[in-house]
Amino acid sequence: MGVTTALEWLGSCAGCEIAFLNIGEDLIPLITETLEIVHAPVLMDHKYFGQCGEGITLTIPNAVVGIVTGGVSNEEHIEVLEEMRKKCQVLIALGTCATHGGIPALMNGQDLGEAVADIFSTESTDPGASIPNVEVPALLDRVYACDEKVKIDMQLPGCPPNPAQIAEVVMSLVEGRDPVLPGKSVCDSCPTKREGKGDVKTLKRFLTNAEFKPGEPIDEMRCLLEQGYLCLGPVTAAGCAKRGAPSCISARVPCRGCFGPVRKGGNQLLDMMNALASNGIDYKSVIDRRSILRFSGAHGTLRPLKKKVVEED
Amino acid sequence: MGKVLTIAPVTRIEGHAKIAIHLDDNGNVEDAFLHIQSLRGFEKFIEGRPAEEVPRIVNRICGICPWMHHLAANKAVDAAFGVTPTLTGHKLREMCQVLAHINDKILHFFFLAAPDFVLGPDADYSVRNVIGLAKAAPELASKVVKMRQLGQMMLDKFAGKAIHPIAGVVGGFAKPMVESERLELLEGARTLLDFSTYALDYALENVFSKYMDVISDLGVITTGFLGTVDRDDGSLRLYDGKLRLMKADGSYDDFEGDEYLKHIGEHVEPWGYSKMPYAKNWNEGFDMKLSAPKGIYRSNTLARINVCEKISTPRAQAALEQFRASFGRPAQQTLLYHYARLIEMIYACERTIELLEWEGITDPNVRAKVEPKAGRGVGVVEAPRGTLIHDYQTDENGCITKANLIVGTTHNIAPMNMSVRQAATSLIKDGVYNEGLLNKVEMAVRAYDP
Numbered sequence: 001m002g003v004t005t006a007l008e009w010l011g012s013c014a015g016c017e018i019a020f021l022n023i024g025e026d027l028i029p030l031i032t033e034t035l036e037i038v039h040a041p042v043l044m045d046h047k048y049f050g051q052c053g054e055g056i057t058l059t060i061p062n063a064v065v066g067i068v069t070g071g072v073s074n075e076e077h078i079e080v081l082e083e084m085r086k087k088c089q090v091l092i093a094l095g096t097c098a099t100h101g102g103i104p105a106l107m108n109g110q111d112l113g114e115a116v117a118d119i120f121s122t123e124s125t126d127p128g129a130s131i132p133n134v135e136v137p138a139l140l141d142r143v144y145a146c147d148e149k150v151k152i153d154m155q156l157p158g159c160p161p162n163p164a165q166i167a168e169v170v171m172s173l174v175e176g177r178d179p180v181l182p183g184k185s186v187c188d189s190c191p192t193k194r195e196g197k198g199d200v201k202t203l204k205r206f207l208t209n210a211e212f213k214p215g216e217p218i219d220e221m222r223c224l225l226e227q228g229y230l231c232l233g234p235v236t237a238a239g240c241a242k243r244g245a246p247s248c249i250s251a252r253v254p255c256r257g258c259f260g261p262v263r264k265g266g267n268q269l270l271d272m273m274n275a276l277a278s279n280g281i282d283y284k285s286v287i288d289r290r291s292i293l294r295f296s297g298a299h300g301t302l303r304p305l306k307k308k309v310v311e312e313d
Numbered sequence: 314m315g316k317v318l319t320i321a322p323v324t325r326i327e328g329h330a331k332i333a334i335h336l337d338d339n340g341n342v343e344d345a346f347l348h349i350q351s352l353r354g355f356e357k358f359i360e361g362r363p364a365e366e367v368p369r370i371v372n373r374i375c376g377i378c379p380w381m382h383h384l385a386a387n388k389a390v391d392a393a394f395g396v397t398p399t400l401t402g403h404k405l406r407e408m409c410q411v412l413a414h415i416n417d418k419i420l421h422f423f424f425l426a427a428p429d430f431v432l433g434p435d436a437d438y439s440v441r442n443v444i445g446l447a448k449a450a451p452e453l454a455s456k457v458v459k460m461r462q463l464g465q466m467m468l469d470k471f472a473g474k475a476i477h478p479i480a481g482v483v484g485g486f487a488k489p490m491v492e493s494e495r496l497e498l499l500e501g502a503r504t505l506l507d508f509s510t511y512a513l514d515y516a517l518e519n520v521f522s523k524y525m526d527v528i529s530d531l532g533v534i535t536t537g538f539l540g541t542v543d544r545d546d547g548s549l550r551l552y553d554g555k556l557r558l559m560k561a562d563g564s565y566d567d568f569e570g571d572e573y574l575k576h577i578g579e580h581v582e583p584w585g586y587s588k589m590p591y592a593k594n595w596n597e598g599f600d601m602k603l604s605a606p607k608g609i610y611r612s613n614t615l616a617r618i619n620v621c622e623k624i625s626t627p628r629a630q631a632a633l634e635q636f637r638a639s640f641g642r643p644a645q646q647t648l649l650y651h652y653a654r655l656i657e658m659i660y661a662c663e664r665t666i667e668l669l670e671w672e673g674i675t676d677p678n679v680r681a682k683v684e685p686k687a688g689r690g691v692g693v694v695e696a697p698r699g700t701l702i703h704d705y706q707t708d709e710n711g712c713i714t715k716a717n718l719i720v721g722t723t724h725n726i727a728p729m730n731m732s733v734r735q736a737a738t739s740l741i742k743d744g745v746y747n748e749g750l751l752n753k754v755e756m757a758v759r760a761y762d763p
Contacts, residue, residue, distance in 0.1 A: 011353060014327050015376020015476045021424070022475070024462045028454060032447050041322045043424070044442035045755075051438055051748045053318040053334075076350060103373040106358035115357040120581060122356060122717045123704075124574055125588060126599075129581035135333065135348045136586050160376065160476040206482065207365055207683045214677050215491035243470065251473025251480040252488045256369060258477070287363050288712065294370065 002033055003174050006063040007040035008084050010077040011104050011143065012070025016095035017042045019160035023167050030167065034174055038063050062087050065173055071097040071104055071298060072144040076137035085150040090173060092154045093146040094166065099157040100260040101298025105143040108302040109290060112141065145298035156181075159258035159295060162239050182241075185262040186233035186255050189241045191219040195226060202285035203230045203276070210252045218245040224254045230286055232257035235271040260296045267301055269293050315343060320751055323347070325425040325442065326763050327377045328722065332754060334737045340744020345737040347730050347758060349587035356716045364390045364685065364707050365483045371703070372477045374720060377420065380413035380468075381696035381721070382703070383478045384552070389703040390483040392571070392690025394711060396683050401676040402485020407552040408498075408668040409472055409480070410694060411661040414551060415505055416464035416475075417697040418658040421762045422512070423457040426651060429756050430520040434527075435749030453515075460508045467501045470494075485680035492675055499669045506628075506662035513632060513655040521652055530739065532647035532732035532757030534603060535561050537592060537610035539724060540617035541695045542567070547622035549629075549660060551695040557620040558592055558610060563643060565620065566594065570693030573702050577719065578608075580727070589727040590719055601731050609731065612699025612724035613761060614653035619643035624656075626663035632656045647732050650760040685711020696721035698762055725761045732757040 031037060038061040039046040049055035058079055066088025072081060085091055096102040120129050146152050156169055165181055172179035206229055212221040224231040231254035239259045240247040248255050261268050269292040276283045293302045315338050321331035329350040335343045355374055359367050368386035372379035384406050391398055424443045432441050447454035465475045471494055472480035480487045541554040558576055559565035568576055578593035591599045591608035600607035619642055624630045633656055692703045699721030706715040736757040740750045
């Protein structure tokens, strides 16, 4: 019998689950032999309240390994996350929403009450619609990363996470060893040509394509930051690289930080501003600097603007 | 006092939902609901963001169909900035979009829905899933996993990321395709086309013919349909075209995406976070009554197959003709979504090949000149789950001031509620229910692939 495993998704988009399926040909032995999946809403039919829906208490079976994706944004997420913590010996937070809040934590930069009211009064919405409040879980005051609510044993960020690393983490647990995961930053895993401090004084928006020869290897293209684009490689955790280059860079597109901060507890916005300043680049040339926190807005880093946590000038 | 059966979570679907079936004192169904549980706020928190960044933010609305949001957003920003993408940029986007449709259909039909048919609706829950399928039909499972992986890796390798893509950019595409990439993609697409015809044959033999009684009854409701068709000949389109909103009697209105506000409204019920789009211009309001629904139409594969005049590629057209000979137009049987899904998969494969064989596909001119400015733009694509509409307004810096999104799945929220009620009412009588029957209620939802 395989190692009992429970999977759950909270405020998620299912991209992490798709990344899990993208493990590829090893997927079938993984889910049929190595693991015994006892609960996973996206893949199998175990129910919270009994198979005929007559139960009262939300119940997830005991499992050795628990994998949770998504951030915590409503009452039901808390209930599910606490049940996962109670029933799983090792709990893994998978994906940047679970580890740092991810894109949905951009909501933390909004006044929640006003935002929800606006959402239910868009131009196509019937006038006078009230905000749903029956049989739907109440929203929390903000979006939380999983470790703000329960103890998490292992964090594996990425939007999406890298399938090879998901497989490595699972196999390391099964084999009782530490996983081998990349440390360092996206820049450290990026083969583009760096020619040192250049003439770049201000950064431009990604409104023109990068300069490169079609089809040339990535290591013949100049660093996108040195080409004058905002690229969050210096302050973002490595892990996205699959074919010898970070994913976005391989599409000739600058990094936006989807693996979260490279330093534990780091702040991508402050770290990036420092990195730019130390390279003589005017950080004020970056439009919408708050959205540098677009993947890591949990843990209190992103707050509604009127509190002025981040100075805008 | 009656009782409430809570099917939570609804499983083998792609979102967060629960079903509540309310029984009366005699154990008959009084009412039934599909409650949508999640609310994230994308419309609001993209305000203030530079519009060119939005296609790589809103892709996180759905990790299963991120290409759809990515590209609808790109089209909306193009329109707001008044940019026409280069022809090659336009076709590269479409190639990625139809390729993403292929993977999505393999995932939905084989990983999520097929266990109900291959292992049976009444099979124990511990085996009625893809893991059980892999054990019961290892050759099929191995083939399915390989084909889905092939499609995903074609996208991943060419465009950098299959999940949460970044390669579509305002004005076109971030990189040109070179000949070696074209040849590799073409080989993959031909393999996927062979698989897609195999998949339909497999399903005709093992699913549709065996489950005709279930198909003719389970979750069947009568509604209109919405989809995208070619502006000239009305054939099926996924990336670009005009919208067609058809009534249950087969009559229809055609309109451009940017006229959506005239035709579609969104109704809100207090018991679910998802809004429920309805046909505002039918001027009959919104009502989910099974015998006389008002304003209700459906989207997704069955809708597209119903609204189109034909399909422009030969193998998919042949499959469409066979489908129509059996079920007519428009077909209302909910489980036929699966059949329509497999027809569309053949089209997506054929269309991918067509695009890769187009002589201009490797042209290096992939991105038009872009200048941020104030404006408003609507971007529409057909996502696997339905017509996806992104509507953005920008300020003079090209930052978003207002956004309105109508997401594919939401068109089907009202119809899914109706199908759940229809299925529960006809299956549960006099207090008699079991796991298999409740799973059949979920099968009515799964057909919509929410």
